[in-house]
């Protein structure tokens with residue numbers, strides 16, 4: 077709220093000016109009506125907002141990087157080197173983009189699991205949940221396509237391996253991998269496709285899906301966890317979205333931006349040697365941390381599981397887990413206590429599995 | 441050289457000192473600023489005859505006195521302890537320069553402690569006028585501890601006229617003394633306000649709470665209004681070569697050794713800006729939503745800002761302990777030439793003793809040289825590790841590197857802004873190279889085995 081002293085005559089003029097032209101009062105009314113439950117798990121309500129801020133940072137830094145980046149097989153690596161060492165503050169923009177990408181994926185994963193365990197996917201919020209899932213896939217796709225662009229040693233091989241795995245998907249896998257690669261090998265065609273997907277397709281998809289996500293949140297309000305709903309009326313504390321929650325949101329964004337900034341400053345993003353498609357893969361090559369869990373999982377499966385090829389078996393298993401996340405709002409509607417417990421158990425199992433396999437992959 | 445050294449693996453001794461110091465600096469700044477805050481707030485209570493403020497101050501001062509006296513004393517002793525173990529030769533010189541100042545510092549500290557306890561135990565036991573007097577006395581003593589220690593800290597960066605006169609007065613009242621005093625006082629007020637904000641979140645009554653939260657938030661204003669001016673004043677007194685290092689860093693941050701200084705500067709600026717915004721959107725605009733948790737986050741921001749700013753100040757004077765006089769490894773600048781002729785190991789009492797039994801063991805002698813001359817900033821395999829920094833250099837390449845490092849002429853030694861020149865005769869240099877070459881053997885081997893002969897990248901391969 078504006079303090080009394082600052083509501084000077086100028087302020088009043090500005091307010092009047094805006095009120096006559098924009099639906100200020102309606103918006104303010106809307107924001108004041110929305111309320112945020114206050115309980116011991118309230119921290120998680122900030123995660124979506126942090127993800128949104130990081131996404132905004134990605135858009136801005138990404139546009140700036142496009143000024144100097146060249147998506148051409150002989151110049152890509154050199155153009156990144158130039159951004160890192162010759163362009164004023166180029167290293168800074170690039171490090172921001174890389175760090176923010178990683179933080180964003182981390183925050184989105186935390187957001188997913190926190191909404192999952194608070195059971196915010198239940199009716200009427202199924203669409204919020206599904207659009208969220210699409211956002212996760214989009215984020216991972218951002219990561220996968222962006223990783224190739226510097227065209228350095230590890231990014232080249234990680235992409236090659238990643239696409240090889242994708243081609244194992246029954247029926248459509250081969251075709252998808254072929255189209256993404258633009259042929260049988262990772263080459264100029266791959267850079268062009270990945271670049272186009274990374275800077276044009278995915279941002280547009282994000283805007284649309286994120287818009288829908290936000291719209292649904294606005295329509296349904298913030299979900300109240302079951303234990304909170306059961307509290308007697310007088311014990312249920314709320315905070316107005318505006319101004320209390322929003323000002324705190326701003327503080328949290330500030331802090332998130334600072335974490336990002338300090339990481340960027342202390343550990344600027346490096347770049348490996350230029351990719352050499354004809355060389356052998358460097359020893360012990362690993363994908364980015366957010367693909368480590370499936371990577372490690374696939375590695376553990378024997379070459380043949382019964383009559384099925386090992387990798388295919390792994391892919392099917394992981395798809396089933398994904399399907400579980402898609403179907404959970406239909407399965408656990410909040411009516412049946414046992415279904416609710418099973419969903420929580422499933423989520424815990426997957427979360428622990430992801431953490432375990434990621435650590436395993438990182439350490440081996 | 442003259443004293444035994446404490447080897448801290450991986451982390452490095454400088455980080456041990458650094459971590460303790462940053463905590464100590466935060467607490468001591470908080471003690472001084474808090475002293476001023478208590479005096480002013482008590483005056484406010486006295487003027488307004490407001491019991492609520494008195495009650496607030498009583499609960500506020502409980503934890504305050506406990507924290508500043510106990511944690512302040514423990515970390516203060518911790519600094520002395522760790523410094524004398526990690527860099528005994530450097531601290532020996534500092535003590536010799538300022539025996540008198542250290543003694544006075546100690547006196548004021550004792551006086552500060554005594555008034556702090558008197559202040560706390562006489563709440564409601566003596567008249568309000570008398571208690572206010574005690575509060576003011578406490579504020580004055582704590583400011584005086586700053587007045588002295590600030591002299592020593594600034595001396596290290598800008599010894600100024602002391603370098604020729606060697607008069608302690610010139611050393612204490614050196615070129616950056618007053619700007620630094622001003623900046624520190626401003627920061628102290630801000631930290632005091634931040635801490636009082638934490639206590640404010642405990643106030644139940646909404647109206648009074650809003651009043652106090654806004655009052656405390658205002659303690660951050662001075663540093664934002666006057667801080668930048670004082671900072672420029674400070675920088676104008678710093679040697680040009682030091683500023684040069686910052687600006688080279690600004691031009692090519694992200695690459696090169698110098699850039700860390702510029703990057704630390706950015707962090708410090710951005711964190712300070714964050715605190716300003718935080719104070720505005722948090723306690724000022726939204727006093728009701730300013731909860732305990734948020735206040736703690738705010739404190740953490742303050743801690744991070746203080747930490748990086750002090751870290752930057754420390755780095756500014758690298759590679760010296762006392763600028764242009766003693767290097768970080770305790771070697772005096774004007775000794776280097778003599779050491780290059782006569783040798784290093786026999787100059788110090790302890791290093792002589794360590795090498796006496798094994799005069800021909802090159803590896804062992806090299807390790808001793810490394811410990812006394814390089815370990816102030818490097819570790820073998822951990823922080824700023826020799827293993828990484830030497831990279832794939834073999835013994836011959838290391839000798840060429842050390843030959844450059846031994847040059848006293850900055851034109852020939854491009855490391856002169858970040859490292860002290862190597863002070864050693866030829867034999868000692870060769871010993872050092874032998875020792876160093878044993879650290880990075882795996883790095884060299886990695887080079888030859890970098891690529892695997894197999895070309896199968898399928899991940900299901902076993």
Ligand code: HEM
Nearest residue numbers: 121123124125127128188191196205208209211212298299
């Ligand atoms: C870039 C990615 C994403 C952004 C920017 C984003 C943004 C947001 C924001 C701002 C909120 C409202 C505040 C909050 O509760 O945190 C929210 C709520 C929500 N999000 Fe996301 N989100 C993203 C991805 C996801 C994902 C991956 C999921 C899970 C599949 C998801 C599921 C939900 C759900 C169910 C809610 C409603 C929570 C409630 O009402 O308490 N979102 N999202």
